[in-house]
Amino acid sequence: MxxxxxxxxxxxxxxxxxxxxxxxxxxxxxxxxxxxxxxxxxxxxxxxxxxxxxxxxxxxxxxxxxTKSLVSLLVGIALDRGLLTSLDQPVLPLLPGAGDPSDCRWRQVTLRHLLTMTSGLPSELTDPAYDDAWVKSADPVRFALAQPLVAAPGTTFHYSNAGAHLLGAALAGAAGQxxxxxxxxxxxxxxxxxxxxxxRDPQGRPxxxxxxxxxxxxxxxxxxxxxxxxxxxxxxxxxxxxxxxxxxxxxxxxxxxxxxxxxxxxxxxxxxxxxxxxxxxxxxxxxxxxxxxxxxxxxxxxxxxxxxxxxxxxxxxxxxxxx
Known part of the structure; x- marks a missing residue:
């Protein structure tokens, strides 16, 4: 056949x-x-x-x-290989050198929050100016971390391109490549x-x-x-x-x-x-x-x-x- x-x-x-x-x-x-x-x-x-x-x-x-859904498959592979420990693993330790977050609640943000779009980041879909600024920033990961969260992590769905990109950077950090x-x-x-x-973004991240x-x-x-x-x-x-x-x-x-x-x-x-x-x-x-x-x-x-x-x-x- x-x-x-x-x-x-x-x-x-x-x-x-x-x-x-x-x-x-x-x-x-x-x-x-x-x-x-x-x-x-x-x-x-x-x-x-x-x-x-x-x-x-x-x-x-x-x-x-x-692309986001395919990144989800990669997260599953990384968890299976022990590169990630759990969905409730905090994200910030996987982003060394990404800068200090502007909002103390960032320390509560987990992989699960990024995967479910409930990190508290604003949505680019409803804020074109934010979307344009994020895309054109010299470092989209640092830019996202510098944003104050608009909701407590885990409470509200906000479709977030920045959150998905953060997840990809965290996954790369966990995989070491x-x-x-x-x-x-x-x-x-x-x-x-x-x-x-x-x-890729200006820092070379896909x-x-x-x-x-x-x-x-x-x-x-x-x-x-x-x-x-x-x-x-x-x-x-x-x-x-x-x-x-x-x-x-x-x-x-x-x-x-x-x-x-x-x-x-x-x-x-x-x-x-x-x-x-x-x-x-x-x-x-x-x-x-x-x-x-x-x-x-x-x-x-x-x-x-x-x-x-x-x-x-x-x-x-x-x-x-x-x-």
Missing amino acids: RLISGLPAAPPEAVGLDPVRLDAAARHVARDLPHVTSLLVARRGCLAFERYFGIQAGEAQDLQSV DLAAFAQEALWTPLGIATPHWP FASGGLHLTPRDLLRLGQLVLQRGEWAGQQVVPRSWVETATRPRVAGYAWMEGLPEYGLLWWVAREGHTEGWYATGYGGQYLAVFPELELVAVMTGKVENHPNHRQVIAREVRAAVL
Whole structure:
């Protein structure tokens, strides 16, 4: 059987998918959603549907905040290896040389708080001036630590790019190596993914908040890894327990962002049509969706610009193709 991106290829009907409905979804995209660049669907471990819109299969896409969910997988690996001790480990000791925090409550901030977006940092989504200042700062980690917290750690969800970037820096500190190097050894190489482009901050740290570039096929491969509870080709790449932990609802998120009501550990969680879905999402319409009960993985990518939400293509049209 022909392998594509590490998955065998199969016609939709061979894995219980309706090809007519999938073709209709692709026509909808081509006709009404000019910002979409790809739609891929796998079921029962097989790539069953693949369409590209204005790009080629091998073109890496800017995944934006999908990056956060992949960093979550790296945290699980680090915990399993003993590089991190627990989710309730304070963050500041993992950031030596990052400067003194402005708010004494920073000493209470843990890995769990950063993973659930409850550190108390303000949200860039609701404060464009703060977002611009953070992105353009000479040292985004120092900049974040210099901000007074807007809530006590652990009390309130504020979607935070700065918090995710702090988590990546803390993870690199715990691993004793560059975050991208750790990701290459721990995740990309076991899955057979070529070294991806990953933008860095002015201090040379990969942005854990977003910007990782992968091909849609590689993103589908990562979704299949999550569906398989961290197992790939007979190897437990990510601890099974971590996949199950990261995809449990922890806090109420910003439903207005994606229409997804709950947040896990850098993963969005939803029940749609009585079916549980685990989502990694990014600005511009980047989606990795895993439906464990359906053995279904879907990927959509889009141009990194403001445009109407197209998640419903997955939530409704792709799910409706399951026979």
